[in-house]
Amino acid sequence: MSFHSGEIAVQTQAGVREEAQRLCNVITSTIKPSAQEFLHTQQLAIASTVDSKSRIWxxxxxxxxxFVEVLNTQTIQINATPIQTDPLHHNLQTNNDIGLLVIDLENRKRLRFNGKAEVNQENIKVQIQQVFFNCPKYIQTRYIKKYVADSLENPEAFTRDTLIDTDQLWITQADTFFIASYHPESGADASHRGGFPGFVQVLNSNKLVFPDYSGNNMFQTFGNLIVNPNAGLLFIDFAQGHTLQLTGIAQVIWDADRLNEFAGAQRLVEFDIEQVLEIRNACSISWQFGEYSPVNP
Structure with a gap:
């Protein structure tokens, strides 16, 4: 596998181009036995998709x-029905690019896919183009407390253009969120971000800023963002099962003076919000917090 121009540009600016190239062989187009074994026990995934206005969710x-089932070495099937008010299903009708992050919070493991989706009412089939494991950095441990698929209350959705006070409190208390990005040729990508509560700052009702820490040096997310700044963020209320989805425009910041505001930051992202979607009772699983990642700055 090779990197696209955006990834190469960020790797070069970060001074890790040679190291990234050596890591390139971890990205494959087939699902290896270790990935199949991992998927067999997983219950949580994040999908990245593009809507008809080119916004990312x-x-x-x-x-x-x-529930993420391996059909063969190049095909998976996601046996989950998205909530009707979530844009995922509708997005895949007009753009079949999908990024998928399957994450095990208890064991700090994560597996990333991207490919082409075929969607129906019961499941989503994905023809894999790229698959690779990520490192465990910045994942806070959480344990599944209960799974209540049959007794889940009806989801309620609320759409707005700006963050309200409760949104802002949610975000500033978060220790985890997920980011979706998209490259018009290389496809969609979903990734994890973690840190101590407060690592995401609310600048105003339409703008956030968050740090980027030392990672795997491949820069799939950041490479996508400098080519296509459209991005989506997802915050999960792990205890209550609510979600907060933001779509907007991301700007990568390398300014050294601003980096000093965040311990351990190597880059920052400013995120201008275009739309907010809150879904209450979005999730049938409740998680209990375990401990923070030992490498959080």
Whole structure:
């Protein structure tokens, strides 16, 4: 596998181009046995999709263990029905690019896919183009407390153009969020971000800023963002099962003076919000907090 021009540009500016190239062989187009074994027990995934206005959305998918099923070495099937008010299903009707992050919070493991989706009412089939494991950095441990698929209250959706006070409090208390990005040729990508509460700052009702810490040096997300600044963020209320989805424009910041405002930051992202979607009772799983990642700055 090779990197696209945006990824190469960020790797070069970060001074890790050679290291990134050596890591390139971890990205494959087939699902290896270790990935199949991992998927067999997983219950949480984040999907990245593009809507008809070219906005990017990060969506939550959950199910029983193994709901992301391996059909063959290049095809997976997601056996989960998205909430009707979530844009995921509708987005895939007009653009079949999908990025998928399957994450095990308890064991700090994560597996990333991207490919082409075929969607119906019962499931989503994905023809894999790229698949690779990520490192465990910045993942806070959480344990599944209960799975209540049959007794979940009806989801309620609220759409707005700006953050209200409760949104802002949610974001500033978060230790985890997910980011979706998209490259018009290389496809969609979903990734994880974590830190101590407060690592995401609300600048005003339409703008956030958050740090980027030392990672795997491949820069799939940032490479996408400098080519296409459209992005989506997802915050999950792990205890209550609510979600907060933001879509907007991301700007990568390298300014050294601004980096000093965030411990451990190597870059920043300013995120201008275009739309907010809050879904209450979005998730049938409740998680209990375990401990913070030992590498959080």
């Amino acid at each position: 990060a969506s939550l998918l959950t199910g029983k263990p193994g």
